[in-house]
Amino acid sequence: DSGVTQTPKHLITATGQRVTLRCSPRSGDLSVYWYQQSLDQGLQFLIQYYNGEERAKGNILERFSAQQFPDLHSELNLSSLELGDSALYFCASRGWEGPGTEAFFGQGTRLTVV
Amino acid sequence: AQKVTQAQTEISVVEKEDVTLDCVYETRDTTYYLFWYKQPPSGELVFLIRRNSFDEQNEISGRYSWNFQKSTSSFNFTITASQVVDSAVYFCVHHTGRRALTFGSGTRLQVQP
Numbered sequence: 064d065s066g067v068t069q070t071p072k073h074l075i076t077a078t079g080q081r082v083t084l085r086c087s088p089r090s091g092d093l094s095v096y097w098y099q100q101s102l103d104q105g106l107q108f109l110i111q112y113y114n115g116e117e118r119a120k121g122n123i124l125e126r127f128s129a130q131q132f133p134d135l136h137s138e139l140n141l142s143s144l145e146l147g148d149s150a151l152y153f154c155a156s157r158g159w160e161g162p163g164t165e166a167f168f169g170q171g172t173r174l175t176v177v
Numbered sequence: 178a179q180k181v182t183q184a185q186t187e188i189s190v191v192e193k194e195d196v197t198l199d200c201v202y203e204t205r206d207t208t209y210y211l212f213w214y215k216q217p218p219s220g221e222l223v224f225l226i227r228r229n230s231f232d233e234q235n236e237i238s239g240r241y242s243w244n245f246q247k248s249t250s251s252f253n254f255t256i257t258a259s260q261v262v263d264s265a266v267y268f269c270v271h272h273t274g275r276r277a278l279t280f281g282s283g284t285r286l287q288v289q290p
Contacts, residue, residue: 105280168214
């Protein structure tokens with residue numbers, strides 16, 4: 064158990080809909096990362112937060128947004144969903160934002176858009 | 178920008194064979210960290226090992242060992258006496274500064290009984 068909790072584990076929704084994925088980092092970890100894993104794109108970095116502030120953006124679509132709350136949990140919002148958004152979405156946490164420590168990943172949320 | 182290349186897409190071995198997973202990275206940074214993660218069929222990403230750029234000493238941990246060669250920008254990972262439970266996708270990962278982790282495309286390892 065990595066200590067990172069993601070909910071829900073599975074999500075099936077229709078095109079055009081909006082969903083929210085939730086992540087609770089390990090206790091005390093301030094840095095949260097979101098990654099998307101699809102069959103043809105591998106693991107793609109979406110966005111990073113540190114102590115409530117956005118720190119870095121990767122290949123995140125404008126239809127997607129995220130935030131980190133004061134209690135450090137994070138949510139990834141996906142809207143106007145398309146079939147191509149079907150993927151495994153991972154959240155990871157680290158103790159701080161600098162280098163040197165590994166990231167611990169949640170079990171992922173498998174999103175299926177039909 | 179950082180780039181991690183895992184040229185081996187899939188490897189199949191028979192149980193008890195040793196297997197080495199290759200990783201080559203590109204970076205302009207002088208200080209960086211390298212990791213290996215494992216993704217078993219159940220889907221979670223599991224941290225295995227970490228190496229920093231200023232320590233080229235290679236290590237062994239149980240059945241895992243790694244060979245870090247800064248001169249060739251390689252960070253290879255070896256599993257000794259492979260087991261069926263080692264079947265998974267293995268990712269080589271680069272991290273530097275305050276940026277996100279950069280993943281390679283992964284190598285799928287199948288260990289046959």
